[in-house]
Amino acid sequence: MAHSLSSQLDDVVIVGGGLAGLFCALKLAPRPVTIISAAPLGEGASSAWAQGGIAAAVGEGDTAEAHAADTIAVGAGLVDQDVALGLAREAGARIHDLLHYGVPFDRDLKGKLAVAQEAAHSARRIVHVRGDMAGKAIIAALIEAVRNTPTIRVIEGYVAEALLTDDNAVTGLQLRKADDIAARPVNIAARAVVLATGGIGHLYAVTTNPKEASGLGLAIAARAGAVIGDPEFVQFHPTAIMVGRDPAPLATEALRGEGATLINAKGERFMAAKHPLAELAPRDIVARGVFAEIAAGRGAFLDATKALGDAFAGHFPTVYASCIAGGIDPARQPIPIAPAAHYHMGGIAVDARGRTSIDGLWAGGEVSCTGAHGANRLASNSLLEAVVYAARIAEDIDGRTFSAQRLPPTEVPRNCAMPPSAEANLRALMSSHVGVIRDGDELADAIGTLSMMEQSVGNIALRNMATTALIVATAAWSRRESRGGHYRSDYPAEHAPAKRTMTTLASARAIAASMAERVPTLSATA
Template structure:
């Protein structure tokens, strides 16, 4: 199959880019039905945009820089903040029903580490679902967009140094069939790495696949060590774990232990509204100490909870918890990857012919710790930029067909089920909220062994993404943002720079860790 542009991923970034590219012919490859397998659809917070009185893009950028712990690209984030209002209006034009006052003004709320109320929402906690519903409807009625659902990308096709397509394996009814999708340009919008971890708030399709295939093709990866753990996943044993949105704390909910004692006030001046990495470590510490952690919404929200936060209320009720009268048990869960495929300020990667947008990309706007509700904003801002650049480039579909690289093995898709579960446990235990050199070396050894023994492309690619994260975490011998090293608990001013590495360099770091080879002073630049 041939197309001028192939977009891999059916979430917000991918679909928004496809719509912005119209009338250019685009093929969207999605591992699941569009709108159902994307983390975007699960987003409860909203989109950050400085659109209220007394607020400004400059202040939004300043808050983002502060949350990013010294690693945010300030010029890139200011540009994103200035584009925010236009992208919100694009979504309004597509039919997204953002909450409004009776006078028709957008209602904006506040989340942790924001200095103003600038989050636009839909019915409190349903922004992601509503946005995706509007985008899916628009995509379905756009004749220039061809959607191929149930197609999992397994590798990039590179010809003469340029990305020229994707090898994908069909799922529903075609478990062993691989096909070559050839393109003049490829855009990866495959989402994050949540299912590399045993506890995550993300759907199963967020398993690091896009990061792995780009790195295998030679793409540069940035900031892979920075993984954000949401402090308030609802701890009821579900996989994925349902999320108790940060907006609850923004509205006054508190974090308490089993004895009813608030613990965040002693850890940060902003208490429950401290940056996510600090809150996650506070919750983690209470759980490790055996005191448990709970979200108390009774006084702040009370009887209005089911109406104001229907998604969270439904998850609680399914576990026999009434958030109006009961405490909600919470635990940290992998939520967002600040790292990813390195891109410039326009979404172009280090590989000619390849762009990346959304969570799979590392644009420099999140630094070491993403500011709440900047993820959906980043997705639409960079999707718009990539679409604008591709329209100007006018890529054409390749003229000649050629066979895809041989798959090499075609086992049952569940052949590596136990190994994948072992990888996820290893990542949570050793590359999780708190890390140290010994644990990271153990993780690297286990990841390398799992990759070598992989029977399926799924495990092979998950292990490669895990290797990138663990190797980057091993190399950064300090604590900063979402990266906490128990053996290096303080930030090192000399390491206040973004990390960059290739898959080959990650393998070199893993070999060094196993051999006891001394490290260079810090992350590669």
């Protein structure tokens, strides 16, 4: 059952009600723990929308070493090899945990876990639930388990807008009632805080992520001084359906596998000139091709009228329904598309136990950066990372005792209404200047605008968005090469040796200050 903030809070507070947060809370039981969630459990979590599954070497003949090798190969030189191997080796145990919590993974005729193949995996190792329902089914099972665990308190409808610290140690959180800018903030004491707040997709104009994935956890950790790892690496899905929905629905890559083509407004195919595999090229290359057509004013469309025609609805009912709801008949019309921010490989830097650089602060799931994904995530490793690190965090916290924390007096920040269109402008700026294709001049312009917003806007939600956006933009400006999900048109090649990014908000601000003479392209409140 849900509780109010008037209840006595526990020494462990988890911020976020997605896969990492729920799994960590269950692993901590019977230790008392409080989950703070801005949205009702499951509704603001990207993990609930995951259509893939969980990668785990549980099939006959497969090994953790092979899984780790695939992860390392995709990560473009930046995967921590020990982390990848540890992740792969713990996968089987975490799958069995999920089965214990009631997740109905698909099984074969012999009763064994059914495993499927996905791109860049060398073996069949993806466990699913009813095909494409894994995320929804996992979250539903975990929510039920959490609701039935008496030592877990759930407080819904509150946003953590600041982390409270004293001498680089967590003392608590500043919360505010969600969607109520006039509400006074509430400061709560906490001896241990786990951030499991999700990714940054909502910083971009087109995203597959829920609105809660706006970089909040990264921002509040960074503002408290935490080290941030690899923030420039953002994965974009190449074919989001542009029918006016936010988040945007996806046109699955399987459509291109069935022969659908990518065309511009003139009906010209454009991927054949960019890669020998044309529409079946790697995801990041297709995303850049689509983005370039849109940026050039030619538009981009996915045309399945010849490949599928009237068979579209029967083969791809979810995509068909999304198109029809948006006024597009995909059996007879090309589908307007654009690349969508999908997953953040970067995040709050953590060690093998999920510890951040701030004492008493852990991070798990997409908000964290473990070194497992490098510059480009292997399919279906995200849910695996979330459960593996959630379990490690729980074990690390459970083995510790915490001294009583005194909540220091804090200055209550002013919170103004968000200026009309300010959030839309920030998201448009990130998409155009810090998106699929980047260059130094546009990054510098974005940094100028984001720096002003980060330090001057009165709306705390917008300021936190600008904080994360600034960190992403400055890291992208500093990485003068192209690698994985980060592409610089002015530096299109990789450089050796491969180096990870470790940065802070102070470093991002210093980079912005060095560019202060540049004139930003947009005003902060336009």
